[in-house]
Amino acid sequence: MLAGAGLVGVTAPTAAALGTAEPRGVVTVTSTSDAAAPGTADRGPGKGVDTKALNAALSGIVDSGGVSAALARVGDHGRTLWKGGSGVADRTTGAPASADGRFRIGSVTKTFVSTVTLQLVAEGRLGLDDPVERLLPGAVPNGANITLRQLLGHTSGVFNYTEDQAFDIARPGAIEQWLESGRYTRWTPQQLVALANAHPAYFAPGQGFHYSNTNYVLVGQIIERATGRSWQQEVERRVIRPLGLTGTFMPDHATGVPGPHAHGYFDLPTGPADVTELDPSMAGASGAGISTTADLNTFVTALIGGRLLPRPQLAEMMAVTPQSEGRYGLGLERATTDCGVLWGHTGGIPGYSTFLYTSGDLRRQLAVSMNGNGLSTPPATRAAFEKLLGAGTCTG
Numbered sequence: 578m579l580a581g582a583g584l585v586g587v588t589a590p591t592a593a594a595l596g597t598a599e600p601r602g603v604v605t606v607t608s609t610s611d612a613a614a615p616g617t618a619d620r621g622p623g624k625g626v627d628t629k630a631l632n633a634a635l636s637g638i639v640d641s642g643g644v645s646a647a648l649a650r651v652g653d654h655g656r657t658l659w660k661g662g663s664g665v666a667d668r669t670t671g672a673p674a675s676a677d678g679r680f681r682i683g684s685v686t687k688t689f690v691s692t693v694t695l696q697l698v699a700e701g702r703l704g705l706d707d708p709v710e711r712l713l714p715g716a717v718p719n720g721a722n723i724t725l726r727q728l729l730g731h732t733s734g735v736f737n738y739t740e741d742q743a744f745d746i747a748r749p750g751a752i753e754q755w756l757e758s759g760r761y762t763r764w765t766p767q768q769l770v771a772l773a774n775a776h777p778a779y780f781a782p783g784q785g786f787h788y789s790n791t792n793y794v795l796v797g798q799i800i801e802r803a804t805g806r807s808w809q810q811e812v813e814r815r816v817i818r819p820l821g822l823t824g825t826f827m828p829d830h831a832t833g834v835p836g837p838h839a840h841g842y843f844d845l846p847t848g849p850a851d852v853t854e855l856d857p858s859m860a861g862a863s864g865a866g867i868s869t870t871a872d873l874n875t876f877v878t879a880l881i882g883g884r885l886l887p888r889p890q891l892a893e894m895m896a897v898t899p900q901s902e903g904r905y906g907l908g909l910e911r912a913t914t915d916c917g918v919l920w921g922h923t924g925g926i927p928g929y930s931t932f933l934y935t936s937g938d939l940r941r942q943l944a945v946s947m948n949g950n951g952l953s954t955p956p957a958t959r960a961a962f963e964k965l966l967g968a969g970t971c972t973g
Contacts, residue, residue, distance in 0.1 A: 625653075625658075626651055626658045626659050627968055628659055630964070630968040631649070631651065631659055631661060631965065631968045632661060633964075634962075634964040634965035634968050634969075635647055635649050635661045635662075635663045635965060636663050637961035637964060637965075638663065638947060638958055638961040638962055638965065639663045639664040640961075641955060641957035641958040641960075641961050642950075642955065642957065642958070643947075643949060643950060643954055643955040643957065643958030644664065644947045644948050644949050644950060644958060645664050645665055645668055645839070645840075645841075645842055645849075645948045645950060646662070646663065646664035646665055646666060646674035646839035646840075646946075646947070646948040647662070647663045647664055647674070647945065647946070647947045647948070648660075648661070648662050648663075648674060648675075648676055648678060648680065648839070648870055648945065648946045649661055649676075649870065649943065649944065649945045649946075649965060649969065650676065650870035650871060650873075650874055650942075650943070650944050651941065651942065651943055651969045652874040652878065652941070652942035652943075652944075653939075653940055653941060653942070654878060654882075654939045654940070655874055655875050655878030655879070655882075655939070655942065657871065657874070660676040660677070660870065660871075661676050662674040662675050662676035662677075662678065662839075664839070664948070665839070666678065666837070666838065666839040666840060667839075667840055668840070668842060668849055668851075674839040674948075675837050675839075676870070677824075677837065677869060677870075677871065678836075678837045678838045678839050678869065679824055679834055679835065679836050679837065679838045679867055679868065679869050680834065680838055680839065680867065680868070680869070680929050680931065680946040680948075681834065681841070681857075681866070681867055681926045681928070681929040681931075682864075682866045682867065682868045682873070682924050682926075682929070682931045682933075682946075683860070683864040683866075683923075683924025683925045683926040683929060683930070683931055684790070684863060684864045684922060684923065684924035684925065685864075685868070685873065685921075685922045685923070685924040685931050685933050686793075686827070686860070686862065686863065686864045686865055686866035686924065687793050687862075687863060687864070687908045687922060687924075688876075688877075688880070688908045688909060688921070688922045688933075689812050689816055689827070689866060689876070690793055690796055690797060690800070690808055690812065690862050690908065691729050691796075691894065691907050691908020691909065692815075692816055692880060692885050692886065692894075692908070693800060693808070693811045693812055693815050693816065694725070694729060694796055694799070694800060694908075695886050695890040695891075695893065695894055695907065696815055696885070696886065696890070697800070697803055697804070698890055698893075699886065699887045699889070699890045702803050702804075703725060703799070703803055704725065705724065705725050705726040705729075705893060705907075706724050706725070706726055707724060707725050708720060708721050708722065708723065708724060709721075709723045709724065709725065709728065709733075709795065709799075710723075712725060712799045712802065712803070713795060713798055713799050713802060716770060716795060716798065717735055717770065717773075717774060717795065718774060718778070719778065719782065722781075722782045723735065723782045724782070724783075725796070725799065726893075726907065727782055727783055727792075728792040728793070728795055728796050728799075729792070729796065729907035729908055730786075730898050730900075730901070730905060730906065730907050731786055731787060731788050731789055731792055731901070731905060732782070732783050732784075732785065732786055732898055732900045732901075733778075733782055733783075733789065733792055734778040734779045734780040734781060734782050734783075734784065734785065734787065735773055735778060735779075735789050735791050735792055735795070736773040736774075736776035736777070736778060736779065736789065736791060737773065737787065737788065737789035737790055737791055738769045738770070738772040738773040738789075738790060738791045738794070739790050740776075741772045741773070741775070741776065743772055744772075744859075746759075746952070747952055752843060752845065752850075753845070756843075756850055756852070760832075760852070760854065760855040760856065760927075761832065761854075761855070761856050762856060762858075762859065763830055763856055763858055764856070764858040764859050764861070765858070766794045766795075766797060766798050766861055766862075769790075769791065769794050769859075769861065770791060770794055770795060770798075773789070773791040783900070784900075785900055786898065786900035786901040786902075786905065788905075790860070790863035790864065791863075792863075793861075793862045793863035793864075793908075794861050794862055794863055796808075796862060797861055797862025797863075798862075800862075807829070808827070808862045809827040809828070809829060809865075812827050813827065815885075816876065816885065820872075820875055820876060820879055820884075820885075821875075822868070822875060822876060823872070824836070824867075824868060824869035824871065824872045825866065825867065825868040825869070825872045825876075826866070826867045826868075827865060827866050827867075828857045828865055828867065829857070829858065829865075830856050830857070830858055831857070832854045832855060832856055832857075833853070833854055834853060834867055835867070838853070839946075839948050840853045840928070840948070841853050841927060841928015841929050841948050841949070842928060842948065842950055843927070843928070843950065843951055843952075844950040844951055849950070852927040852928040853928055855926075855927060860926060864924060864926055870944035870945070870946065871944075873931075873933045873944040874933075874935075874942040874943075874944050876933075877920070877921055877933055877934070877935045877942055877944075878935060878939055878942055881920055881935050881937065881939060882939055893906075893907055894906050894907045894908065894909050895909060895911075895920065897911045908922070909921070909922065910922050910923065912934065914966065914967070914970060915967060915971070916936075916967065916970050916971040917936060917970075918936070918937060919934040919935065919936060919943075919970060920934065920935055920936075920937060921933040921934035921935060928948055928949065929946060929947070929948060929949070930946070930947045930949055930954070931944075931945065931946050931947075932944070932945040932946075932947075932962075932966075933945075934966075934970060936970065941969070941970045941971075943965075943966065943969035943970050945962070945965065945969075947962070
């Protein structure tokens with residue numbers, strides 16, 4: 578369930594951790610001032626939330642040495658029950674991380690993009706079984722046999738461009754080179770797809786599952802061709818503005834994280850390197866987003882609660898594929914935990930790993946951001962995260 582800290586990742590990391598973090602900071606736990614969630618007025622906003630366990634788990638994530646900061650928020654029907662921030666926002670100043678800070682969400686962006694796509698399907702402007710060749714002529718080999726549904730569900734077989742050597746920062750010297758110049762490279766969607774097209778497909782369309790960021794770069798182009806507006810503009814007008822997500826942005830080439838935020842770092846032999854700034858076009862529609870834990874909980878509540886999609890399209894989104902062994906639908910992950918089934922997505926981009934989950938009955942939402950220090954998540958950090966997951970999603 579932990580997101581990789583590669584350039585744009587959601588799978589379990591494979592490289593060893595590059596180092597550990599010295600800063601610890603403090604955990605700040607604040608009570609919500611939100612109105613009670615529907616049906617919860619008689620039990621109070623904290624009923625079923627073990628704040629001591631959440632506090633300890635969040636602190637444990639930073640104390641494990643694998644991250645410099647961790648933010649988390651637990652909700653009920655989108656209303657905050659608990660929020661916390663641990664560690665430091667800036668390793669130079671030692672300023673504590675704020676629970677309300679912004680962060681890069683990586684592949685959680687895909688759920689926003691899939692939502693917009695399914696809205697267009699509901700409007701009859703796109704069809705899930707439309708061939709990519711019709712929607713985006715000449716974009717990929719064998720496009721006549723690849724459908725929009727397969728792009729959204731990662732069953733297309735299209736090569737994942739972040740597995741190309743151009744995005745491999747695990748090899749010796751590659752991180753330093755990326756920090757020097759690669760982080761500011763301006764990519765077009767066509768260039769990213771071209772990297773993928775230089776490799777053979779993983780399998781025939783529909784015959785397997787392989788998570789591929791190229792799928793969503795293509796979907797972003799399909800949205801633009803269908804609407805005449807960029808995928809960022811469509812996410813803004815169809816999701817961000819209607820839900821009042823004031824801390825959420827879908828940047829094009831802006832390199833910074835606006836507003837209060839915890840910096841992301843890589844621990845190198847020469848010391849920590851700040852990786853917060855980068856050109857998000859390297860991720861595009863597959864992972865360029867920025868948000869907050871509050872906005873993410875609001876978004877996933879509205880999505881699973883039926884406020885963003887008609888019932889048939891939400892059902893399509895939640896229909897996990899046999900190719901993914903029942904773990905992935907259309908831009909939506911299904912996770913089985915000790916406390917039941919959760920829906921959401923994970924995301925990774927340099928310096929940041931994001932986790933967003935909700936129970937199907939909306940009694941629990943959990944949004945987490947962790948500022949990792951390297952290309953993988955150490956076992957102690959994973960264990961601490963699992964404790965936070967349990968404390969945050971098991972209802973009382």
